[in-house]
Amino acid sequence: xxxxxxxxxxxxxxxxxxxxxxxxxxxxxxxxxxxxxxxxxxxxxxxxxxxxxxxxxxxxxxxxxxxxxxxxxxxxxxxxxxxxxxxxxxxxxxxxxxxxxxxxxxxxxxxxxxxxxxxxxxxxxxxxxxxxxxxxxxxxxxxxxxxxxxxxxxxxxxxxxxxxxxxxxxxxxxxxxxxxxxxxxxxxxxxxxxxxxxxxxxxxxxxxxxxxxxxxxxxxxxxxxxxxxxxxxxxxxxxxxxxxxxxxxxxxxxxxxxxxxxxxxxxxxxxxxxx
Amino acid sequence: xxxxxxxxxxxxxxxxxxxxxxxxxxxxxxxxxxxxxxxxxxxxxxxxxxxxxxxxxxxxxxxxxxxxxxxxxxxxxxxxxxxxxxxxxxxxxxxxxxxxxxxxxxxxxxxxxxxxxxxxxxxxxxxxxxxxxxxxxxxxxxxxxxxxxxxxxxxxxxxxxxxxxxxxxxxxxxxxxxxxxxxxxxxxxxxxxxxxxxxxxxxxxxxxxxxxxxxxxxxxxxxxxxxxxxxxxxxxxxxxxxxxxxxxxxxxxxxxxxxxxxxxxxxxxxxxxxxxxxxxxxxxxxxxxxxxxxxxx
Numbered sequence: 227x228x229x230x231x232x233x234x235x236x237x238x239x240x241x242x243x244x245x246x247x248x249x250x251x252x253x254x255x256x257x258x259x260x261x262x263x264x265x266x267x268x269x270x271x272x273x274x275x276x277x278x279x280x281x282x283x284x285x286x287x288x289x290x291x292x293x294x295x296x297x298x299x300x301x302x303x304x305x306x307x308x309x310x311x312x313x314x315x316x317x318x319x320x321x322x323x324x325x326x327x328x329x330x331x332x333x334x335x336x337x338x339x340x341x342x343x344x345x346x347x348x349x350x351x352x353x354x355x356x357x358x359x360x361x362x363x364x365x366x367x368x369x370x371x372x373x374x375x376x377x378x379x380x381x382x383x384x385x386x387x388x389x390x391x392x393x394x395x396x397x398x399x400x401x402x403x404x405x406x407x408x409x410x411x412x413x414x415x416x417x418x419x420x421x422x423x424x425x426x427x428x429x430x431x432x433x434x435x436x437x438x439x440x441x442x443x444x445x446x447x448x449x450x451x452x453x454x455x456x457x458x459x460x461x462x463x464x465x466x467x468x469x470x471x472x473x474x475x476x477x478x479x480x481x482x483x484x485x486x487x488x489x490x491x492x493x494x495x496x497x498x499x500x501x
Numbered sequence: 502x503x504x505x506x507x508x509x510x511x512x513x514x515x516x517x518x519x520x521x522x523x524x525x526x527x528x529x530x531x532x533x534x535x536x537x538x539x540x541x542x543x544x545x546x547x548x549x550x551x552x553x554x555x556x557x558x559x560x561x562x563x564x565x566x567x568x569x570x571x572x573x574x575x576x577x578x579x580x581x582x583x584x585x586x587x588x589x590x591x592x593x594x595x596x597x598x599x600x601x602x603x604x605x606x607x608x609x610x611x612x613x614x615x616x617x618x619x620x621x622x623x624x625x626x627x628x629x630x631x632x633x634x635x636x637x638x639x640x641x642x643x644x645x646x647x648x649x650x651x652x653x654x655x656x657x658x659x660x661x662x663x664x665x666x667x668x669x670x671x672x673x674x675x676x677x678x679x680x681x682x683x684x685x686x687x688x689x690x691x692x693x694x695x696x697x698x699x700x701x702x703x704x705x706x707x708x709x710x711x712x713x714x715x716x717x718x719x720x721x722x723x724x725x726x727x728x729x730x731x732x733x734x735x736x737x738x739x740x741x742x743x744x745x746x747x748x749x750x751x752x753x754x755x756x757x758x759x760x761x762x763x764x765x766x767x768x769x770x771x772x773x774x775x776x777x778x779x780x781x782x783x784x785x786x787x788x789x790x791x792x793x794x795x796x797x798x
Contacts (some may be wrong), residue, residue, distance in 0.1 A: 244600025256634025343735030354538035436627035
């Protein structure tokens, strides 16, 4: 670093640090409060707090409402992740590997659930399910389809990015040494993009697990994902049991993001890919 | 031997000449469960509004859209939606820029990764859980009011939530990570040489910041603002919880018309208006994003 730059950073640094502190506080304080509420010993979190206990964590494990919603969301996210990863990876290979008229249009189509407001997509699907009467309205498969639509863009985005970065000459080299196209793909390309595929599936999992908007029109008392269950309880009261459920969701998100940071270079990650 | 060769040839044909099979599952899924439903919702919005009737009647009319325009209840909701989303974009920009600058410009890789993970965690965590925290903080019996009353600064709770202020704070919390991520790339791309050149020509750090760095970040600022606008205007959960159904915005009306009143055509019409407003800002966003990142924002 040159001297001029060091001076620059020092003088502006204070302002930037204060601003960053405010931004981080806004991002993280609500999360800390959820953890505090779930671990506090009183009936609700007050100022000053009463004390620490695990009573709400135990209450969560006994609660029919939140534990079943948590497990439901976990299962739904696993199924969504598996299907989205398979469908999305295949589609991403096709889009990046084969140029043909309309390939950009196809790419835009697959990424468009990102820009469609979730509530609009949920409503459109709900209308479709109800009016076609094919048994998908308020059903489990109907919900899986809705979640696949909103998670596939993440898989396609991440896998395409790693395919773009992959040097095609490597595959060509394998071909020239006698490997069939499929073998070359399986033995050379796939291992190289596997990090992208895994990162994409982690994103699919976590987006499905935290999905509220498209689930809103799909949920029934038997099919209640965690965000919906939390929403219904939050409309009337701040139950510490809900916060305890939140603690486990927070742990899940942190774990997923730590895994992602090992798989892909976060320095280059922009999170939202609309192109 | 002959068999294996045949099999390989078969696979080669499959891989070389039938690549369309790769995309077919996803394409079919999207056609049936994405394109057709969204189009039918558009069609439904232009059908004659009859409560409780979902079947197509084929009596095309603009009645639903005129009703949104003429009834102050719905028109005001559209105005509230747009103004809250616009304010949220502005505030997130001011709050998000310093953090994006810090992440983009420091060369400490470990700290950068740590901050990126924090931002991504905050973004990926279920919004309802984040709102739980905000509500415990800002409610009438919440921590802020509790602390202010504990220290005898106020006598009775001040309304921080269940009003526009609450919704605005919620929207800022919701969209801040998106703003930060939109800004990081463009700020990182600003060459230190440009800044050094301006400094060597006598600009103070402040001048360099306002005259060089901010103008060069403009594409990122524009992209981030539009993105935040689009996601804020579409949010259902933030106004529903932070506004306590007292601040009516378009997504709340969509849900109410459909789930509570069975007004399929009218609900679809509000959804169409919501969709077009957010699409408009996304289209501009894409134009800007393509210009900055060669197609990737």
